[in-house]
Amino acid sequence: MSKSTILPTKTVGLQPTTPKSPKPPLYPTNHQTSSGEGETYSADPKSADSPIDNPITTELTPSPVLSSLNLLTFNIEGFNSNKLYLETLSKRSDILLLQEHWLHSYEKHKLDEFLEDFICYTKCFDDNTLSDAYERRRGHAGVAICIHKKFEKFVELLPDGGNRIIGIKFNTTQPFIFLSTYLPCRGNANSIDNYQEILDELSEIYIKYSNVFRIVIESKSVISNYLTFIREPTNTSTHDPILITIPCNIQANEETNSLIENKRINWNKVDKTAYQEEIENKLSTWTDEINLNLTFDNIPDKINELCTIMATTASKCSRSKRSKSKRLKKKPWTPELENMAKINRDHFAKWKAAGRPTDKSNILFQNIQFYKKKLRSMQRQLEASLRINKYQKIMELHEGNDAGFYSLVRKQRDPANTTTSSLTFNDISLNNDNLIRDAWMDYFQDLASPMDSENFDKEHFSLVENDIKHLTKSFTENKIENISPVTEVEMKNILASMKNNKSADEENIAAEHLKYGGPIMITVMTFFVNAIFKHLHIPTLLKGGIACPVLKNGKTKN
Incomplete structure (x- = not known):
């Protein structure tokens, strides 16, 4: 990962024509700013959707590797009044950076509904204010970043910045930070202070992420190509959009390390009869084959398959909530x-x-x-x-x-709250979710690893060692080769004794998944337990757990 290079932001555009200047072309002009030697770029002048319908490319044959991203930034000056032009721009870009959409906080959904192929992250001028609907004024300012859904797994919203700065992480082999910023430009007494405040926020974001990510504000080392646009008749804004091509290296099948959030099943809203019938249909062949085919090697695979069947069936039989677009409740006033x-x-x-x-x-x-x-x-x-x-x-x-x-x-855990954005571990500041997760892994691994320390209680340590030796000797000398098998009646009583409404495990399986599976689930679980007793081996899958770090009173997050 290379360190980013940031230069002052520069606006690229065409100067208006004068009698002394040549007439501009009828299609956009390509300018090469940083590319390989001998490389040329061209746009089709006959394209119906000027400036470009097809992305700029230097490759003649399709490749499973995406070598560039088309990023477009545009001061739209009102989403509602410039929708038609925004629809045209959305066909030319992978990522849209918008400024001055002029939407209120309760209108954010309009962008998502209009750009169906994009995921839209939006900030509005009234996100953090309480306003009376009677005197609600015209919308102004506002920023947004819209990413094509094909890149959804690479994108993560940044928690930084006020309502004039919005940023995303683009987690690829060479990770990027994209920032969409609208600087205040009102000519009032506080304009200089407000302008300096936004610059300070940008500086803090750069300091926070520059060691890990490449931050795109404007840099020849990052931006390989830019296009200038001739004014198009459907553009009602006084500004022109800027499209840039950013070199990258994204594999078509590249996987992200982002954590997958499993939705917790509310068993009060699950159709338990349908769940049991579905389980019986999917496991109908297991009662005939599992007792014969269950071996030492395939037990983990079979358990994993059973967990997948239970999780997907429960999710299918649960009544999903209807998405209601309702306004936020007004906070009580004094x-x-x-x-x-x-x-x-x-x-x-x-x-x-x-x-x-x-x-x-x-x-x-x-x-x-x-x-x-x-x-x-x-x-x-x-x-x-x-x-x-x-x-x-x-x-x-x-x-x-x-x-x-x-x-x-x-x-x-409320979705409105963001996760930890920064963590200090071993005097190192970590600002990436993957790095924070790895730090917790290292911490618990170190906590569970045996080690010598002068602060240990030597006497207690000796007692523990002797107990371990005694238990090991007792097990090896009195090892029971044939443990009595479990009956289905015993298994039924065990499952019935499990408590409801407890947290699911790392496979998203709770006690209810087993209890409501019906008689066939009891039979299958009996086969599994007896196979484990037979081979005297517990699969690694059953030894895992979830560690939830909870800060004690008075302890800092460092």
């Missing part, structure tokens, strides 16, 4: 805040009735500015108060309060 909102609405109505004057000396304009500022200040104070109360409850939570603990766990 009486003081409700009163201030009412006062603000009254002054807004008076200002509107007077023709919306903008003269700073006008008393109506002064009132609406004053009370709007006061309302927002009270909203921020309420948010801060709720946040402080939340932290205070966590600090005062009693160690034996199981209900409070699991309430915190449920909130942490």
Whole structure:
């Protein structure tokens, strides 16, 4: 992985024609900025969907390796008013970086519905604000990144940045960070501070990820080709899009190391009769063949196959939730805040009735500015108060309060919360999910590995060693070659005694998968247990487990 090179962002475009300048071509011009010697690029001037319908390529024969990505950035100046042109641009690019989509937070779904072949990550100007629908103003700003679904397994959303910066990780052999940024450009008194704030955020993101990823802002070492666009009639924005070709090396069958999230089965909503019938159909041949074909070598494969059958059948028989596009619940306001909102609405109505004057000396304009500022200040104070109360409850939570603990766990598992984005291990800062996972693996491996230390209790260590030797000797000398087989009645009682509503294992199997499988499941499980007793060997698949690190009170995440 090579370190990224960042240069100041540069806008590439065509200058307007003048009487002294030659007439521009009727199709986009290709400019080669960094490529191999003797390599040439060309675009088809007869293409109906100018600038390009087919991607720029230097390969004459198809290859299982994707050698480049088409990335397009565009200040759209309103998604609703520039949909037609966005549809055209989506056919030319693999990744779309959009600025100024002007959508409210509750309208994010519009991008996903319009770009059906893309996964859209969107940030809006009002993501972190509480606003009254009565005085909701026109949308402005906003950024988004849209990635074609064929690259879904390579993409991970970054938790960094405010509502003017959005970024993704592109996890390939040479990983990238793509950032879509909209810098504030209002000419008010705070414009310089706001501009510097966004630059500081960009700087922090670069420092955080530059050692591992190649960050694409603008660099000749990353961007191999760019296209300039002649203004097209369907483009209603005052800006022009920029398409670049980024060299990469993506295998057609390349696999990602991203963790697969298994959805937990709610057995209260599973059709248990249908589950049992499906299991009986899929395992109908096992009662005749398994007793004959179950050998020392194929036990793990058979167990794995059984787990897959149970997991897929349970998922199929569970009633899936209907996706409802409902608005977020409004957070409760204090009486003081409700009163201030009412006062603000009254002054807004008076200002509107007077023709919306903008003269700073006008008393109506002064009132609406004053009370709007006061309302927002009270909203921020309420948010801060709720946040402080939340932290205070966590600090005062009693160690034996199981209900409070699991309430915190449920909130942490909420999809709205992001996972750990940074972890310090052995004085090394880790910012990649795979690196964080590997660090936890190394930690638990080190914890489970025998080692000598001067801090050990030598006497206790000797007692443990003697116990191990005694147990080993007892087992080898009194080894039972033929353990009594388990009967189906015993297996039925064992399965019935297992507790419901417990967490599933790493194969996504819970007790309910076995209990609701019916008589055939009891028969199959009896065969498995007796085969294990016969060979005196427990498959590795059954020895695994899930380790959930939980920070103790007062301990830091370092």
